[in-house]
Amino acid sequence: MNDQIHSEGSGHEHGELGDAEYAEFMELAAQEGFDPEEVEGALDEAGHGPLPVLAVVGRPNVGKSTLVNRIIGRREAVVQDKPGVTRDRVSYEAEWAGRRFKVVDTGGWEQDVLGLDASVAAQAEYAIETADAVVFVVDSTVGATDTDEAVVKLLRRAGKPVVLCANKVDGQSGEADATALWSLGLGEPYPVSSLHGRGTGDMLDAVLEALPDAPAQKFGTALGGPRRIALIGRPNVGKSSLLNKVAGEDRVVVNELAGTTRDPVDELINLGGITWKFIDTAGIRRRVHLQEGADYYASLRTAAAVEKAEVAVVLIDSSESISVQDQRIITMAVEAGRAIVVAFNKWDTLDEERRYYLEREIETELAQISWAPRVNVSAVTGRHMEKLVPAIETALEGWETRVPTGRLNAFLGEIVASNPHPIRGGKQPRILFGTQAGTKPPRFVLFASGFLEHGYRRFVERRLREEFGFEGTPIHISVRVREKRGRNK
Secondary structure (H helix, E strand, O other): OHHHOEEOOOOEOEEOEOHHHHHHHHHHHHHOOOOHHHHHHHHHHHOOOOOOEEEEEOOOOOOHHHHHHHHHOOOOOOOOOOOOOOOOOOEEEEEEOOEEEEEEEOOOOOHHHHOHHHHHHHHHHHHHHHOOEEEEEEEOOOOOOHHHHHHHHHHHHHOOOEEEEEEOOOOHHHHHHHHHHHHHOOOOEEEOEOOOOEOHHHHHHHHHHHOOOOOOOOOOOOOOOOEEEEEEOOOOOOHHHHHHHHHOOOOOOOOOOOOOOOOOEEEEEEEOOEEEEEEEOOOOOOOHHHOOHHHHHHHHHHHHHHHHOOEEEEEEEOOOOOOHHHHHHHHHHHHOOOEEEEEEEOHHHOOHHHHHHHHHHHHHHOHHHOOOOEEEOOOOOOOOHHHHHHHHHHHHHHHHEEOOHHHHHHHHHHHHHHOOOOOEOOEOOOEEEEEEEEOOOOEEEEEEOOOOOHHHHHHHHHHHHHHHOOOOOOOEEEEEEOOOOOOOO
């Protein structure tokens, strides 16, 4: 079996399908009555890789989170009439005019902690670092302030495309206020009411022009360059201590006070005869939305580090119960589609009773990532550090694995024959064929005769893992249902 599965570092003209494989696949789709354009669309969507990133920036209380809600089409970003209110999550997927992209809301910080200018600068710097384009939101009823001017300088220096949003223009009378913002020198101000939706369509059209079709890969340097590893976890679980231990010297300030680390520190470290790039990230606190400015900024930087990494090593304090925070951090890495290794720190401090209960917690609380390699380490003593590299390599291998279409369809045929989908409403939907549209992480598209229930999709994922491995990586499965036209089977 292993000779039929391989890892691929680069895509082909048709996603990651070679010419012959693509032709064979399209012929199969035509035989089953699928529209070629529909199949192409499904492959493009599943094989897209990283989405272009749009950052929404601006000073407090100009309506950034309201605008984000309007763009994504649902109320997810927390909105209050108080500067500095935000929520745990900072990025969302959005779609406009058939194109998908990721929106990063840099919505909140406590403006009086770092000083307003410093806080706004931190947000703009984050946008510069992670975004492919920026929406700069200005309150048109107030006009351009000194703080707005400071952000403009940062954005100009970055050279990223900027769309200027003149927010809070609720009618014709506010158009003149928006026109005054030409003075910022960022081009045309788009008059918008993010609260009522007025003008957002024109602004989003401008955003699509500014966003690249496919962003540059945030992870992975030139071929043969060091692989990127993000150390993530809640505050004070030992991320900095672990980095110092693997580096063999004190490179990062370690303090018992949680949250000492503010910015990620990239370190080239030789481990197991291989050079890796480790990113030590600031710990994620329990409630991001009421943090002090520096901590909120640290949370944003952690999200950025995960986006740029290939592998997320999630550090968990094994001496404490697995918390909702731990699970949320893991979810962040899974949703970002990164390879994952779970490292249980402070293992040397556990007695037999704690080990017993921890194993039970892992079974119940971390069942959703039972596929992730696990290492039990001590950042202080160095216990089992030698197991970290094999675990990372295993996760990367799973992350890059691709199953050829022919082999995949033979496997899917076996599944359908031995474990057919349950009959629902007198009909029995079945998987007709499928392909792996991409890697990093593995992304599959299944074409079916009817809707596949969530439980059956989970079953297919479990069988894929049993058959082909995929250890240490999330798997994305999308299903396309044949429309009721063409051939009936």
